[in-house]
């Protein structure tokens with residue numbers, strides 16, 4: 001008997017919703033299975049905003065994927081009429097030799113991306129909310145900005161359904177196994193067969209993809225909203241860029257303009273170093289000492305921002321040891337199963353291109369996009385306490 005579906009997508013968060021949309025648009029029969037409801041806040045794709053940028057300090061190898069992601073984000077807005085991207089400009093701030101500034105500059109120069117370098121004086125004059133030290137500089141990129149994650153996921157789910165996908169919510173996958181030339185996928189409600197399975201489990205990767213050999217650490221991250229002293233006027237997106245700011249110790253803080261109106265504040269967060277957690281044990285309460293710590297840290301850099309604390313929301317990173325993604329065919333079941341995980345706190349800006357890549361891998365067995373950086377084989381031999 002032929003399998004009931006061409007492709008099953010496990011997880012309809014950022015990556016899975018994009019995969020479902022791209023697959024369905026190619027005319028194949030898709031089933032999406034999601035543990036929670038559509039567009040929920042219990043994974044990694046909520047919180048109102050995500051930074052997007054092209055002069056990528058993490059590695060120039062990401063740039064071609066970003067160029068494609070920008071095109072696909074535009075298409076997504078056009079096709080669904082949703083408000084997704086606001087290109088308000090972005091600053092990478094730090095000392096000239098910091099990873100944030102030097103890395104961004106390297107990508108900008110290697111890929112000939114439009115950018116400006118600003119010294120501390122120029123930075124203070126042009127963006128008066130910021131008070132950098134005299135030895136700090138910034139790379140300014142006009143094409144950087146922010147994406148709305150909930151609208152992105154909703155848009156991909158909408159397109160998937162428009163193209164005929166079946167999406168089941170509140171139906172977690174309990175296990176799957178190879179079956180004939182494809183897979184058999186079990187939930188509490190049913191058992192489904194498909195030729196292909198794509199696993200996009202976010203922070204549930206350690207339990208669902210233990211066999212892929214990727215050492216993923218799930219981290220608890222906090223997003224903070226503050227109402228600036230003197231109001232949000234200078235923080236409006238027409239005047240204020242997104243920013244990533246690295247200090248002498250390598251600590252990075254990042255933030256957004258005030259996009260939710262005059263009394264809903266502006267969002268800010270530390271980039272790295274969350275406490276280790278699991279999706280089941282994460283402490284979702286944001287504590288006073290945590291709010292005080294970020295407010296004190298911001299004081300010398302954005303003096304008016306930590307006015308009144310509005311709210312704090314937790315989210316999870318799924319971090320690999322080198323902070324690069326994992327996107328590949330499953331090492332043990334390469335024909336039938338594709339995996340996408342370990343997005344290490346910087347995956348959202350890639351969501352639509354990851355959807356395209358996953359559709360390529362599942363349907364064609366390969367992709368023209370450069371993804372060798374994301375091969376899980378790079379961790380081989382490093383598991384179980386190896387070096």
Ligand SMILES: Cc1cc2nc3c(=O)[nH]c(=O)nc-3n(C[C@H](O)[C@H](O)[C@H](O)COP(=O)(O)OP(=O)(O)OC[C@H]3O[C@@H](n4cnc5c(N)ncnc54)[C@H](O)[C@@H]3O)c2cc1C
Nearest residue numbers: 011013014015035043044045051173202315343347348349
């Ligand atoms: C605080 C914070 C700030 C961030 N900032 C940025 C940023 O500025 N720029 C940027 O590019 N990226 C950023 N990121 C990273 C980005 O948001 C993530 O990389 C991306 O959202 C990950 O998407 P995902 O699909 O892997 O995970 P998710 O969106 O969490 O999706 C995984 C899905 O799988 C489902 N699932 C799990 N187990 C099962 C099961 N057994 N059966 C069925 N479904 C299951 C889950 O319910 C979930 O819906 C940030 C992340 C956080 C937390």
